[in-house]
Amino acid sequence: NAGVTQTPKFRILKIGQSMTLQCTQDMNHNYMYWYRQDPGMGLKLIYYSVGAGITDKGEVPNGYNVSRSTTEDFPLRLELAAPSQTSVYFCASSYRQGDEQFFGPGTRLTVL
């Protein structure tokens, strides 16, 4: 049981490039989340999903897109990377909304 896995661990992008951050969970959780964490700040919710085919915006969705074609996977897409998207990105999942969330190890992204 691997829990929540994220790839890559680190990535450097140039301004305007695009990339997809991968997230997979093997706990059969319906709810999945993407957060970003900036220095000295708590986590901010980017997008979340309540099940396959259903996604919704969180607090800071601009510049990102998500999809949820399966229960296990919840990729986060950056289309035109900007320096403001330099951050650490965490994926999480939970069995029910409001339940304990299980977090992946994070992806550290730098946009130069």
Add this chain to the structure above:
Amino acid sequence: AQSVTQPDIHITVSEGASLELRCNYSYGATPYLFWYVQSPGQGLQLLLKYFSGDTLVQGIKGFEAEFKRSQSSFNLRKPSVHWSDAAEYFCAVAGSARQLTFGSGTQLTVLP
């Protein structure tokens, strides 16, 4: 809208000393409350949670927290800190929509 305040950005304690990390929340009804810990380079791990019932909740690693409705607080405590407790601690609240809102975190340093 819900919000969380962690008034202490950084706390330093000696090993073996007691610890209290403060958390105040803003929400009209009784929220779901959580404490998470983040070790360097890692994702977040749940320490404990409060949904209802007994206002003193026990968590992992010897931590406990007390929900005080009158003070809108959910402070985290540990009677004797170990060097391995050095980490960043996040308080989080889930309101009616059951989305987590995180505080900005308290960095704990443990002196030998």
